[in-house]
Amino acid sequence: MYHLALKMLMGDRAKYVMLVGGLTFAALLMTQQNSVFQGILSWTTSHMRNSRASIWVVEKNVEQVNETKAMRDTDVNRVRSVAGVDFAVPFFQSILQARAADGSDKPIQLIGLHAATLVGRPPVMVAGDLERLRLPNTVVIDQLAIQRLSIGRPKPLGLGDTFEINDREARVVGICRTERHFFGYPYVFTSYDQALQFAPRQRKMLSMILAEPKPGLTAEQVARTIERETGLKAFTVPEFSRATIDFIWRNTGIPASFMTTIILGFVVGVAVSGQTFYSFVLENIRHLGALKAMGASNALLARMLLLQAFTVGLIGYGIGIGLAAVFGYAVLPAGQPPFLLDARTMIITAVAIVFICIFAALLGIRRVAKLEAAIVFRA
């Protein structure tokens, strides 16, 4: 009987297309919005992927990776002295103004790396030599910086070119690839000492300390030891990611805004699919009554309705996820809006679609269960 249930469903073209369309729209909206939201969340932790380290030591009141509360320079040595720390280096991060050739100021994310080790260096160099950061006034910039700081130049900013950071000359010795930052500012890497020259002078300048555990110890064990012995806060990468994302959830309207759209997609899916499927059941009520009269049990009719609902659900889910992926491929090269379609997002959408299908089918099943087979004898 199940193949006949599918033929009954697909034979009614208008209803079938509307059902698939409603579920496609719901799946697309939920997946696309969730993926953009995940993309934004991934931007908030891009620091940790652009400057990789196992342990991030910060001032004790810092809540997330994009926040800086300066520490004393001597804190680096205090961390180095903690048992289990293999090495620890100073790390500078701050938002400064860089001047483009047309005279306009552009905000940049300035990163200062420990000159001897270059720990926290960008993951991929596209051109130039990172080692040359040890020379005075040198910087490595990312591709977004080329785009932003090339305004007013006859050709894009390249190796050997100069620009100003906070009225000081910076010479480009390398171009790197980075993950985009939550604030949307380009990355400019320099040495720690040079960063202190670029940045306005303050009493305390050390933003963070990057550390590694000794072999045989986990980052988590060493982070707890650092906290205990120095009174500073030490995060492993997963801990810092979680703390940063928690901060975004608690302190910004971004999650609420995206959740509203995702819930809207779900509600539209429930409403359109539920109503259309119920109307499909009502239009077929005499045929379902005839099947009941001929000996179809309520359980069989319920299974047929579930099959019909899940068939349109599966098709709508597939098309919706496909369209969301197409959207992702279209926007990823431009990097805007952020887009991260992972397995978790697909599972969340699948669960929502399953719920919508069950809801739609239950409306029909309830109607059919109450249906008296004798309806077929009525005019």
Add this chain to the structure above:
Amino acid sequence: MHTDFTHTHADDEAAVRAVGVTKTYGRGDSRTVALKNTTFTTREGELHLVVGPSGCGKTTLLSVVAGTLEWDSGQIEVFGVKLNGLKTADITTFRRQNIGFIFQQFNLIPTLTTVENVSVPLLLGGTKRTEAEERSAAMLQEVGLGDKLTKRPGDLSGGQMQRVAIARALVHKPRLIICDEPTSALDSTTGHHIMELLAGAARAPGRCVIIVTHDNRTYGYADRITEMEDGQVKQVYANGALRDFIATHR
């Protein structure tokens, strides 16, 4: 696990026996008594017509005898099985195994082909799809629609649709065939063809056909006619009385 109702028999030749059946619809002021202590019997091998004015309870009688409608009181026995004692699921199984239906509006599923429509009772009974479609095709051949196997109901005339409905009602070899106004939507010639098919089906051993009708053109095919009025059996006509009734209503 469902009960097998395919080999049950009444002690006498009665295929259907309804005794003192009462059925009411609604409550309070809107309460309507559709059947009042009605008694009705059909024998095997009979084509039994139930006639009477609109609203006299014919269709309600048909519905309760077929086990598609619950009744308030009285006993109903079909091929020796007392429907009163059965659970809803068992009544469904009983219908699936023993009853074929022909409806006034055909009730063919418009998105299925004629073969698929006819195969429904077989599939409900657990027959494999290929076998069900082969047997359905053979049944359609018997009712003269061998060349319409892949057509959809919308491509057929009223008479052809009713023949598909007859094929669907007969394909699983039910013992009781219940028809609700099978000729009312058909012209005279087509109506006679349909009645010939049903009369032929009624003559098969161990089977009977009950037809509710307003159509006096069908009276000549009956072995017995029950006339109803106000929810009760007014008169039952057989043999000589039947011939007089037909002559009067021609």
